[in-house]
Amino acid sequence: MPMLRGFLVLVLFFILGESVRLLLALPVSGGVLGMVVITFTLMVKGSVSDDLARASQGLISVLVLLIMPGVVGVFFTADQFSGQWLAVAAALLAGTFLSVLTTLLLMKAVTARGVSDHE
Incomplete structure (x- = not known):
């Protein structure tokens, strides 16, 4: 259950980033904006919850899979x-x-x- 709560936090910040991107018509991905917001939030808070740390650690182990769509996109538009x-x-x-x-x-x-x- 803790990992699920961590993923929920990550998804909420992603949705927040996408919302900001759509509302302000910014040429930046919602994921990047969400990461910026979560970074500042964690800096202000001064710590990372165990739930978020556990979910993030799980994502780091499959980081290559998260990068793969961009690599494939470049391959087909080379x-x-x-x-x-x-x-x-x-x-x-x-x-x-x-x-x-x-x-x-x-x-x-x-x-x-x-x-x-x-x-």
């Missing part, structure tokens, strides 16, 4: 990118670099905060 290989390659490289850099900076901040909290 001919539209045939003349744009340089732009696509630059976007992939820049996006990967920025993701790694953001993760590094975030981990440094979190670990530094954790060390100062334990002293």
Whole structure:
């Protein structure tokens, strides 16, 4: 039952993100908006419930399956990118670099905060 409550929280934030996207006609997916809202909510709250942590851990183990639809979509529309290989390659490289850099900076901040909290 705890995992079900965690999934319910995740679905509610997804629905909230989709609602915001539709109401404001934003060109961003509802899932991304929902993740932003849940991130800020958890930052304000300061902790993650056991239910949400358990459901999230279950999703992390099947993360590849969550990414697969996007990969398949790119595969079937690859001919539209045939003349744009340089732009696509630059976007992939820049996006990967920025993701790694953001993760590094975030981990440094979190670990530094954790060390100062334990002293």
